[in-house]
Amino acid sequence: MNGVHDMGGMHGMGPVAPEPGEPVFHHAWEGRVHAMTLASPTRGNIDAGRHQLERLPPAEYLRMSYYEKWLARLELLLVQGGFVTAEELATGRADPAAPKGTPVRPADSVEAALTGPYSYVREAGAPAYAVGDRVRARRISPPGHCRLPRYVRGCVGTILRRHGAHVLPDANAHDLGEQPAQLYTVRFAARDVWGPEASAIDSISLDLWEPYLERA
Numbered sequence: 001m002n003g004v005h006d007m008g009g010m011h012g013m014g015p016v017a018p019e020p021g022e023p024v025f026h027h028a029w030e031g032r033v034h035a036m037t038l039a040s041p042t043r044g045n046i047d048a049g050r051h052q053l054e055r056l057p058p059a060e061y062l063r064m065s066y067y068e069k070w071l072a073r074l075e076l077l078l079v080q081g082g083f084v085t086a087e088e089l090a091t092g093r094a095d096p097a098a099p100k101g102t103p104v105r106p107a108d109s110v111e112a113a114l115t116g117p118y119s120y121v122r123e124a125g126a127p128a129y130a131v132g133d134r135v136r137a138r139r140i141s142p143p144g145h146c147r148l149p150r151y152v153r154g155c156v157g158t159i160l161r162r163h164g165a166h167v168l169p170d171a172n173a174h175d176l177g178e179q180p181a182q183l184y185t186v187r188f189a190a191r192d193v194w195g196p197e198a199s200a201i202d203s204i205s206l207d208l209w210e211p212y213l214e215r216a
Contacts, residue, residue, distance in 0.1 A: 002141055002150060004058035009151035030067040037070055038113060039105040042077035047173035051145040052076050122180035124165030133159045134216040135186060145173035148212040156216045157188035168209055182210040
């Protein structure tokens, strides 16, 4: 996550303009993309899906709307998983010789899939840090998926809360297993991140996994 996808703290991207009364979907096709994603056999690994978004070419990523990104991700995952071929996507027609799959999301299961709880909490070893400890976000630049924002790397903060062990996205995104690790909320003073021009009373709180941290 070292490309244009990690835009925290970057300038020149234009103002954030909330849309009053924004609809759930602006166009009917967006609802269909949402439904296809829900029904897709690739839906099980949210971290792998996020990594696919990070792999989109930067210019395309900035050009695409929200659900255009969803569709591009879904197409990539379906082809990589062997569920469809590139030719089937290009033509919009299934290969008559391809085996017929069993739907993974019958219509009567949709509501439960959308509203049912799912937890990424897991068991792991004892936490290395306690509330109040000073920690530094490590200066790392991994080639794959990572949930440590670029702008906070190397900054020192304070542990505000422990959340227990959770699935580590860096591993799960690449089919390396869940590798659960302790998760913490870490508070960073705004001036420690953005410099002396930032407000002295502002701060940033991030949920960060233990492998992202070192003792300050």
